[in-house]
Amino acid sequence: MASPEIDALTQALSRLPGLGPRSARRAVLHLIKRRETALAPLLRALAAVEERLATCGICGNVDTTDPCAICTDPRRDARSLCVVEEVADLWALDRARLFPGRFHVLGGRLSALEGVRPEDLAIDALLRRIEAGGVDEVVLAMNATLEGQTTAHYLAERIERFPVRVTQLAHGLPVGGELDYLDEGTLAQALRARRPVA
Amino acid sequence: MASPEIDALTQALSRLPGLGPRSARRAVLHLIKRRETALAPLLRALAAVEERLATCGICGNVDTTDPCAICTDPRRDARSLCVVEEVADLWALDRARLFPGRFHVLGGRLSALEGVRPEDLAIDALLRRIEAGGVDEVVLAMNATLEGQTTAHYLAERIERFPVRVTQLAHGLPVGGELDYLDEGTLAQALRARRPVA
Incomplete structure (x- = not known):
């Protein structure tokens, strides 16, 4: 019974991850009750992003500039390259501000099941970046899933021929992790990678 | 480290009810990865609503036309008026499609605590609609809260002098309600309003 425009907005919002039909309706009501303070700012923000959205030609990040803000930041250490899915x-990773280098986005992970092959990912672009020189370390920051780790192994083999250090994120107990709530895989990893007490 | 435009969009989305900073970031990523299928449709829907948004001068509904689609729908029974907060x-109520009449939005409920007085609500407009005639029944569909019920009592008194039937939504067990999970207030209401088994 709502107007077609309001229905269309509800539907567009309900397709966002984390919002279902019910919360989308609440969001629409929130927006139309606050036309100046919520609806207009959201519209402006969305239009600005839509207008300028660009994929970084160097690393594959999505930003409003190409190259992206990370690739052009002179304070970042170009010798460290963190590869992500x-x-x-x-x-x-960038939110945590723990990695001071640059990134490379693969655009997925190798998957026999989903038919994702090496040529479907930005692997050649990664190898060209490494080949161009100036990179000392490649951090493989794949997900700790079977496919993520398969991808990491594959990349490590491909990068082997370059004179760079290849590392990967440590696996083990997450911060706050309680042993009797963790899965056996995590416990096995933590045990296998155990270290001497300093 | 994301661009100011993307940050602004994340913030605008995170202010929607049901979305926090984390889910707003996920929503933004979803949008920028699907520029044509998600971002552009949402932008269009939002712009269309922003452009046409109007408060119905008759009932107080928010719609893209004034009078709203409900007030101008000839299939609706103008003799039944449902008053909501x-x-x-x-x-x-309209989603459930159970009420075939028209509506009147008060814009809140009486509240000594929040300093909401009768003149702050669309009560005079309601009385004028009833006074204009053509209304047989006024359904008071306030929330089953102290303030909602206070408002309903106040409205019932004000409407008394008109030759209309004043009713209110039944209180009792919600569908699927299990007695040992329900609060005492609901149980008391359900017991007080008990009816002969048909």
């Missing part, structure tokens, strides 16, 4: 992973 | 309540 998806833009979301890049953002997660 | 908020636009959200109107939508909830």
Whole structure:
């Protein structure tokens, strides 16, 4: 019974991850009750992003400039290259501000099941970046899944012929992890990678 | 480290009810990875609503036309008037498609605590609609809260002088309600309003 425009907005919002039909309706009500303070700012923000959205030609990050802000930041150490599966992973690592180098987004992970082959990912672009020189270390920051680790192994083999250090994220107990709630895989990894007490 | 435009969009989305900073970031990533299929449609939907948004001069509903689609629908029974606190309540009742009449939105409920007095609500407009005639029944569909019920009592008194039937939503067990999980207030209401088994 709502107007077609309001229905269309509800539907567009309900397709966002984390929002279903019910919460999308609540969001629409929130927006239309606050036309100046919520609807207009969201519209402006969305239009600005839509207008300028670009994929970085160097690393594959999505930003409003190409090259992206990370690739052009002179304070970042270009000798360290962190390889991730998806833009979301890049953002997660960058949010923590723990990695001072640059990134490379593969655009997925190798998957026999989903038919994702090496040529479907930005692997050649990665190898060209390494070949061009100036990189000392490649950090493989794949997900700790079977496919992520398969991808990491494959990349490690391909990078072997370059004079760079190849590392990967440590696996083990997450911060706050309680042993009797963790899965056996994590416990096995943590035990296998145990280290001497300093 | 994301661009200011992307940050602004994340912030605007994170202010929607049901979305926090984390889910807003996921939503932004979803949008920028699907520029044509998600971002552009949402932008269009939002712009269309922003452009046409109007509050119905008759009932207080928010729609893209004034009078709203409900007030101008000839299939609706103008003799039944359902009074609700908020636009959200109107939508909830209308979604269920159980009420075939028209609505009146008060824009809140009486509240000594929040300093909401009768003149702050669309009560005079309601009385004028009833006074204009053509209304047989006024359904008071306030929330089953102290303030909602206070508002309903107040409205019932004000409407008394008109030759209309005043009713209110039944209180009792919700569908699927299990007695030992329900609060005492609901049980008391259900017991007080008990009916002979048909």
